[in-house]
Amino acid sequence: MKLTHLLKTTVAAGALLGAQAAYADVTFGALYPFSGQLALLGEESARGLELAVDEINAAGGVQGEQVVLERGDAVDNNQAIGEARRLISREGVKAIFGTYSSSRSIAASQVAELSGIPYFELGAVADEVTGRGLKYLFRVNPTAEDMAATIIDMIVDKVGPMNDKAPEDLKIGIIYEDSSYGTSVSGHEQAMAKEAGLNVVTSQAYPASTVDLSSVVLDLKQRGVDVVLQTSYQNDSVLFLQQAHEAGFQPLAIIGGGGGYSTQPTADAVGHDIIDGVLDTDFTQYIVNKDFTPGIDDFLAAYDAKYGGEPRSGHSLTNYVGAMAILTALNEADGFEPDTIIETVSAIDIPEGTTAAGYGVKFGENNQNERARMMGLQWQDGKLVTVYPDDAAAAEMRIKN
Amino acid sequence: MDVFLQVVVNGLLLGGLFAITSVGLTLIFGIVKVVNFAHGEFLMIGMYATFLITTRLGMHPYAAVAAVVPLLFVLGMMTQKFLIEPLMSARNHDIQIFATVGLSTALINLALLLFGADIATTPAYGLRTAVEVGPVRMLVGQIVMFGVAAALVIGLHLFLQRTQAGRGIRAVAQNRAAAQLMGINVSRVYMITFGLGAACVGLAATLVAPLYPTSPGIGTYFVLTAFVVVVLGGLGSIGGAFLGAMIIGLIDSLAGFYIGSDMREVAVFGVFLLILILRPQGLFGGRQTLSHVS
Numbered sequence: 001m002k003l004t005h006l007l008k009t010t011v012a013a014g015a016l017l018g019a020q021a022a023y024a025d026v027t028f029g030a031l032y033p034f035s036g037q038l039a040l041l042g043e044e045s046a047r048g049l050e051l052a053v054d055e056i057n058a059a060g061g062v063q064g065e066q067v068v069l070e071r072g073d074a075v076d077n078n079q080a081i082g083e084a085r086r087l088i089s090r091e092g093v094k095a096i097f098g099t100y101s102s103s104r105s106i107a108a109s110q111v112a113e114l115s116g117i118p119y120f121e122l123g124a125v126a127d128e129v130t131g132r133g134l135k136y137l138f139r140v141n142p143t144a145e146d147m148a149a150t151i152i153d154m155i156v157d158k159v160g161p162m163n164d165k166a167p168e169d170l171k172i173g174i175i176y177e178d179s180s181y182g183t184s185v186s187g188h189e190q191a192m193a194k195e196a197g198l199n200v201v202t203s204q205a206y207p208a209s210t211v212d213l214s215s216v217v218l219d220l221k222q223r224g225v226d227v228v229l230q231t232s233y234q235n236d237s238v239l240f241l242q243q244a245h246e247a248g249f250q251p252l253a254i255i256g257g258g259g260g261y262s263t264q265p266t267a268d269a270v271g272h273d274i275i276d277g278v279l280d281t282d283f284t285q286y287i288v289n290k291d292f293t294p295g296i297d298d299f300l301a302a303y304d305a306k307y308g309g310e311p312r313s314g315h316s317l318t319n320y321v322g323a324m325a326i327l328t329a330l331n332e333a334d335g336f337e338p339d340t341i342i343e344t345v346s347a348i349d350i351p352e353g354t355t356a357a358g359y360g361v362k363f364g365e366n367n368q369n370e371r372a373r374m375m376g377l378q379w380q381d382g383k384l385v386t387v388y389p390d391d392a393a394a395a396e397m398r399i400k401n
Numbered sequence: 402m403d404v405f406l407q408v409v410v411n412g413l414l415l416g417g418l419f420a421i422t423s424v425g426l427t428l429i430f431g432i433v434k435v436v437n438f439a440h441g442e443f444l445m446i447g448m449y450a451t452f453l454i455t456t457r458l459g460m461h462p463y464a465a466v467a468a469v470v471p472l473l474f475v476l477g478m479m480t481q482k483f484l485i486e487p488l489m490s491a492r493n494h495d496i497q498i499f500a501t502v503g504l505s506t507a508l509i510n511l512a513l514l515l516f517g518a519d520i521a522t523t524p525a526y527g528l529r530t531a532v533e534v535g536p537v538r539m540l541v542g543q544i545v546m547f548g549v550a551a552a553l554v555i556g557l558h559l560f561l562q563r564t565q566a567g568r569g570i571r572a573v574a575q576n577r578a579a580a581q582l583m584g585i586n587v588s589r590v591y592m593i594t595f596g597l598g599a600a601c602v603g604l605a606a607t608l609v610a611p612l613y614p615t616s617p618g619i620g621t622y623f624v625l626t627a628f629v630v631v632v633l634g635g636l637g638s639i640g641g642a643f644l645g646a647m648i649i650g651l652i653d654s655l656a657g658f659y660i661g662s663d664m665r666e667v668a669v670f671g672v673f674l675l676i677l678i679l680r681p682q683g684l685f686g687g688r689q690t691l692s693h694v695s
């Protein structure tokens with residue numbers, strides 16, 4: 001049944017693309033993992049870009065030309081490179097948008113750089129994406145470093161004061177899965193925690209495919225850790241939260257770094273009563289102060305009209321906001337020459353509190369959006385609610401006990 | 402002292418998990434002598450089947466045994482009959498390995514298509530409840546798993562030692578050509594053994610599903626340890642696999658707590674290599690050969 005549905009949507013999408021192509025004047029690449037392990041959130045990310053394109057086209061397109069997206073399936077790193085080549089040389093795209101996965105982004109943007117085609121990263125968080133100093137790569141979304149910054153700020157501003165503890169009295173335990181994602185976020189956490197005067201008592205890596213974290217839980221419990229920071233995927237998030245609960249380990253706060261902590265199935269698997277009060281940091285989610293994120297309701301309405309239902313994560317919103325910023329700016333430019341594009345985009349200056357994701361857009365060093373930031377979230381009654389910073393918060397942060 | 406006890410108990414319970422997920426592999430790897438890389442995906446299929454049965458029919462995961470074990474038995478027999486057997490006559494036996502790798506990838510992607518990449522949670526029916534015995538905490542589901550693993554090992558051992566079919570299986574494992582000359586239908590023995598191995602995985606799946614969320618990639622979480630356990634115990638030795646699982650579980654738990662979780666795999670694989678250097682045939686391995694003919 002799912003398969004037929006899939007086929008229908010594919011055929012419908014194909015028909016739609018074909019219909020648009022007749023009026024098409026400017027083509028951009030949409031490079032995401034549409035199949036394979038990362039397909040779920042890859043597809044979710046691409047929807048944000050598609051909604052932005054729909055909105056722009058409905059308003060007259062970019063420089064009077066309708067925008068058409070040519071999809072590339074970045075199922076693995078090699079294919080990301082192959083698809084980037086195809087988009088650039090065969091389809092003649094003027095720019096590529098992507099990519100959700102950091103490793104795919106790093107691989108594909110290399111190709112775009114060599115060809116001198118602008119590459120707009122809307123969702124990958126690894127430091128290296130912009131850290132390589134590429135000329136044609138711009139990143140709109142917040143990064144692993146922004147994630148760590150929000151976590152540490154949240155501890156100092158909220159978790160400490162709410163529990164009547166000075167930052168240096170809090171014992172922090174950092175645990176992370178040992179691939180580049182966990183390693184980079186936890187690396188920033190350690191450095192920033194030290195700067196903020198927090199007392200990090202342990203920092204431990206484990207393989208994401210582990211089936212047992214009981215020794216880690218026991219170790220944290222023995223050390224009397226007050227705040228646990230975990231950077232993890234889905235299975236290991238579920239495993240840690242369950243095993244901590246079962247071992248009777250109740251720290252003042254558990255703070256996750258995106259990934260597994262932000263999805264509804266994680267909450268359902270762990271149990272809504274057990275995950276209640278757990279903190280998280282991630283892209284802007286949907287239960288947020290809507291005065292801080294103007295346009296988010298329109299986004300949700302457009303999403304529901306096109307795909308039916310609610311977004312499955314914040315990825316679509318983040319990609320939508322990034323794509324809107326770029327496409328709106330390109331509308332003011334004169335032509336689609338690569339150098340014109342990057343000159344126009346470099347001049348973008350959108351203040352905070354005026355986009356649907358809350359943060360503003362201004363590209364700084366290495367073409368990273370220096371106004372991008374992550375939000376602090378908390379599981380409250382089975383829902384992921386924005387609680388930090390205050391101007392974006394939809395509810396007060398709760399403490400246990 | 403209390404903490405040490407807890408760490409040891411955690412290790413033994415983890416050993417129970419490793420044992421139940423590797424017993425099937427030791428039959429297939431030790432007797433059919435096929436390195437079955439799709440072993441983890443058999444587990445994944447069993448877990449999804451358990452998930453569907455519990456959520457759609459509202460049944461207890463343990464009641465799913467009645468459906469999942471036969472399902473996996475048939476799946477195992479079919480894999481042997483239609484995938485492995487045609488390749489047995491190939492000149493290079495590595496081809497079978499690539500066939501099972503292909504099967505593994507195909508099954509993972511099939512699951513992605515059918516269920517999506519998200520996790521699916523089997524209702525726990527109280528199996529995640531912690532019970533306290535003295536200073537030690539453990540989960541109901543873990544205790545059951547440990548007990549079933551021990552019972553399965555004893556049962557399989559008796560089956561292989563005492564029954565005619567079991568003797569046939571061991572004869573084929575020892576020398577395929579000679580067994581054939583003695584009138585044993587080797588092709589049928591392989592099918593039954595592969596089916597039995599897969600059925601054990603099915604049993605494991607019903608026990609694992611309430612404790613771990615299911616996802617298309619879940620098999621990869623267990624398969625490497627299963628191979629380690631089987632090689633450590635000695636190819637085809639059921640009791641060896643059980644002992645191997647306990648050793649790996651204990652080292653994992655002790656090293657994770659006393660050395661640090663970053664060093665767990667170093668400790669586990671370090672001991673694994675050490676034992677293999679000292680005893681290349683594994684703890685309980687006899688003088689078996691990996692050749693299909695001799």
